[in-house]
Amino acid sequence: MSDRPVVLVLPDLMAGGAQRQALLLAESLGIEEIALVLLTDRPDELMPPTDLRVFRLGFEPQFGVWAKARNVIQLLLRLRRQIAALEPAVVVGMLDTVNVRVSLAMLGSGIRVICRVATDPLGDQLTRLEALLRWLLYPRASAVVMQAEEYVVSTFWARRSDCVVIPNGVKLHPTRADLARKQITAVGRLEPEKEMHIVIDAFAGLAPDFPNWSVTIAGEGSCRTALEQQTTRRALDEQVRLPGVSSETASLLGRTSIFVLTSRYEGMPNALMEAMSMGVPSIATDSSAGVRLLLRSGGGYLVPVGDVHAIRTRLRELMEDPAVRHRLGEEARVAVEEFDVDTLASRWRLLIERVGRC
Numbered sequence: 463m464s465d466r467p468v469v470l471v472l473p474d475l476m477a478g479g480a481q482r483q484a485l486l487l488a489e490s491l492g493i494e495e496i497a498l499v500l501l502t503d504r505p506d507e508l509m510p511p512t513d514l515r516v517f518r519l520g521f522e523p524q525f526g527v528w529a530k531a532r533n534v535i536q537l538l539l540r541l542r543r544q545i546a547a548l549e550p551a552v553v554v555g556m557l558d559t560v561n562v563r564v565s566l567a568m569l570g571s572g573i574r575v576i577c578r579v580a581t582d583p584l585g586d587q588l589t590r591l592e593a594l595l596r597w598l599l600y601p602r603a604s605a606v607v608m609q610a611e612e613y614v615v616s617t618f619w620a621r622r623s624d625c626v627v628i629p630n631g632v633k634l635h636p637t638r639a640d641l642a643r644k645q646i647t648a649v650g651r652l653e654p655e656k657e658m659h660i661v662i663d664a665f666a667g668l669a670p671d672f673p674n675w676s677v678t679i680a681g682e683g684s685c686r687t688a689l690e691q692q693t694t695r696r697a698l699d700e701q702v703r704l705p706g707v708s709s710e711t712a713s714l715l716g717r718t719s720i721f722v723l724t725s726r727y728e729g730m731p732n733a734l735m736e737a738m739s740m741g742v743p744s745i746a747t748d749s750s751a752g753v754r755l756l757l758r759s760g761g762g763y764l765v766p767v768g769d770v771h772a773i774r775t776r777l778r779e780l781m782e783d784p785a786v787r788h789r790l791g792e793e794a795r796v797a798v799e800e801f802d803v804d805t806l807a808s809r810w811r812l813l814i815e816r817v818g819r820c
Contacts, residue, residue, distance in 0.1 A: 761794030
């Protein structure tokens with residue numbers, strides 16, 4: 463790549479999928495070539511490498527129409543000044559809400575912008591204004607990176623844009639999970655769209671038959687209190703744990719026998735990819751093209767979104783039969799190899815070089 467840096471823009475370093483992908487991408491492309499711009503000063507849940515350049519703009523949401531408008535204008539000006547000072551070859555927005563702000567801030571600057579779409583564009587939660595701005599601005603971007611071909615052909619604004627399909631990457635683990643541990647794990651933000659309550663509901667119908675099995679739901683968010691109350695109400699305090707954000711996801715998944723993903727909508731889930739790379743069989747809701755892409759060659763079961771009975775049925779099957787767990791676990795390790803982050807980083811490098819030459 464050129465001597466000028468590539469700037470990745472994120473809202474923060476909370477433990478979200480886009481944030482994890484940004485750090486993986488920075489590591490694979492070469493940290494010395496990357497600068498990270500964060501819009502807010504929220505506390506980090508993910509630790510960036512010590513030699514990665516990180517710039518924080520300190521944006522804080524305001525309430526009230528005029529306060530919000532003034533705040534957004536100040537953010538755009540601050541973002542434009544910071545990026546211009548870095549003299550980047552390319553700026554990459556890592557998720558939709560950031561992409562809109564980066565695209566507005568860079569209008570007329572001559573700096574090339576790549577917009578990365580982190581979730582299924584048909585199921586995202588943008589405001590009407592953000593969705594309109596995406597429709598207007600994405601075709602002006604130098605490239606739009608989508609997770610799957612299905613997103614490109616199903617989205618009108620994507621068909622008007624210069625779209626490139628680069629799925630999420632995962633660092634392949636040399637070690638295998640211990641599938642004899644009798645441990646079910648879910649990883650993700652404790653927010654309504656992740657529907658973590660379904661994990662508890664599904665397990666509650668099985669717990670009397672499997673007293674030696676336990677559930678860990680790793681993550682943090684606004685639904686924590688409701689999930690804790692649900693656990694107590696279901697008399698599962700001895701079998702269900704909510705330990706918060708895990709700084710050692712690989713260690714947690716290494717002690718996992720079954721991984722469960724219950725999201726209402728998704729992009730290409732990092733936690734599912736990590737579980738598969740360690741040979742953990744999965745049960746996942748059919749919540750995005752990205753999930754279908756990961757499990758198309760085996761490694762787990764797709765179930766309808768919100769279907770507690772289907773998840774409970776598949777859990778029972780895997781809990782009862784270690785041979786099925788091991789077979790699906792081997793399938794998962796093979797299936798996820800095509801998403802090796804170093805291989806996908808080479809595609810990012812080619813895209814950045816092409817855009818930088820334009």
